[in-house]
Amino acid sequence: MRVYGRRKVLALAAGVLAAATACTGNAPPPTSKAPATPSASPSPTAPAVAITQAEAAQEFFKITVTDDRLRVKSPLQGRLAMAVDQTMGGQTELTKAAFLSTGNAPLRHKWGTPTLFVPRWAPNEPAPWFSAVATRDGSPALLTFAKSDGWRLSSVALLLPGQQLPEFQRDADGYVTALASDDKSITISPQFMGPVHASVAETGSAGVTAGLVAAGPYTTDVAEQIASLREKAKNDGFSYDSIFSPDSFPVYALRTKDGGALIQYSLSRTTSTTTKTAEDDYIPVPESARWAISTPVLRRTLRLIETHQYASVVPSLKAPAPAAVIAHDGALTRASGQ
Numbered sequence: 272m273r274v275y276g277r278r279k280v281l282a283l284a285a286g287v288l289a290a291a292t293a294c295t296g297n298a299p300p301p302t303s304k305a306p307a308t309p310s311a312s313p314s315p316t317a318p319a320v321a322i323t324q325a326e327a328a329q330e331f332f333k334i335t336v337t338d339d340r341l342r343v344k345s346p347l348q349g350r351l352a353m354a355v356d357q358t359m360g361g362q363t364e365l366t367k368a369a370f371l372s373t374g375n376a377p378l379r380h381k382w383g384t385p386t387l388f389v390p391r392w393a394p395n396e397p398a399p400w401f402s403a404v405a406t407r408d409g410s411p412a413l414l415t416f417a418k419s420d421g422w423r424l425s426s427v428a429l430l431l432p433g434q435q436l437p438e439f440q441r442d443a444d445g446y447v448t449a450l451a452s453d454d455k456s457i458t459i460s461p462q463f464m465g466p467v468h469a470s471v472a473e474t475g476s477a478g479v480t481a482g483l484v485a486a487g488p489y490t491t492d493v494a495e496q497i498a499s500l501r502e503k504a505k506n507d508g509f510s511y512d513s514i515f516s517p518d519s520f521p522v523y524a525l526r527t528k529d530g531g532a533l534i535q536y537s538l539s540r541t542t543s544t545t546t547k548t549a550e551d552d553y554i555p556v557p558e559s560a561r562w563a564i565s566t567p568v569l570r571r572t573l574r575l576i577e578t579h580q581y582a583s584v585v586p587s588l589k590a591p592a593p594a595a596v597i598a599h600d601g602a603l604t605r606a607s608g609q
Contacts, residue, residue: 320392321392321393321396322392322401322418323389324387334416335380335382337357338380338424341353342354342376342378351367359417359419361580362427362580364604365604368602368605371563372563385404386405389446391444398417400418400425402414402525402535404430411430411435412429413426413428413436414427426537426580428582428599431599439525439527440525450526454524456588457530457532457587458587461536464536464594468596472515473494473513474494475495475498483594485593489581507552509545511542513541515538517537518539520536522534522536523536529586529587529590531585533583533597536581537579538579539578539579540577541576542575554571554573556569560603563603563606569608571608573606576605577602578602580599580600581596582597583596
């Protein structure tokens with residue numbers, strides 16, 4: 272079923288590319304902007320790579336334009352399945368919810384020309400990926416695309432107000448440097464960024480991870496919100512808890528020019544509310560979950576699952592400081608209860 276669905280997506284993407292080329296006088300899709308200050312002249316005989324910067328631009332264009340076509344409400348059968356087949360990681364859950372919560376008429380996005388951050392992967396790299404920054408509906412967004420049997424969109428996070436991307440380490444040909452998941456040259460290894468963030472979002476300044484991630488609306492403020500809602504629920508005769516988890520979401524890290532890293536990762540947030548007293552103490556279902564739960568109240572339990580995608584700047588061990596969340600996007604992706 273997945274192979275068949277993938278073929279339909281590829282066929283649609285081919286049509287999109289052909290139509291776009293015809294409309295632009297055979298012009299190629301947008302390419303990345305050149306680095307502002309290249310460190311050296313390009314090497315005359317660059318070695319082969321798993322994906323070139325020009326190919327990455329093609330993939331960005333193909334996937335974002337195909338996604339836009341699939342978001343147009345139409346009688347085309349299987350639009351949701353085809354849209355999901357273009358994704359992986361946290362984007363899969365977010366794409367499903369975008370369609371299901373809107374009656375298969377999700378918000379369409381307008382993308383700007385990307386600036387690409389492509390690691391120099393060896394030709395035999397089994398799981399290459401690359402990132403890009405481009406405006407989405409006028410706001411800068413950081414995207415990451417990864418390859419399994421085909422290229423898919425894995426992560427999208429919008430830059431927070433006042434934030435900007437750090438400069439990345441580039442080689443003479445403009446390729447950036449990817450970090451291994453267990454890299455120990457930065458204050459938080461990529462594989463631990465999600466769990467550390469989850470701990471700070473749950474326990475705030477009181478937990479063992481306090482100080483590892485900077486305070487803010489997606490870390491310590493969330494912990495304060497959870498503590499406040501837990502106390503209110505207790506006074507109202509309910510039990511309440513909200514837990515963050517990195518699950519098995521992929522993690523991507525790029526070396527910054529100062530020796531630190533930009534790490535992209537996803538977390539799920541599961542919030543549970545349960546009645547503790549008489550059965551007439553109903554649990555109200557929030558408006559944001561009515562697409563998944565038809566009744567306005569529930570008698571016993573309410574379970575809400577959100578998917579969040581982040582990008583954080585993590586300093587080098589040579590200049591230790593708290594990691595800082597600079598980009599985020601997320602939404603309610605599942606809801607259930609009884």
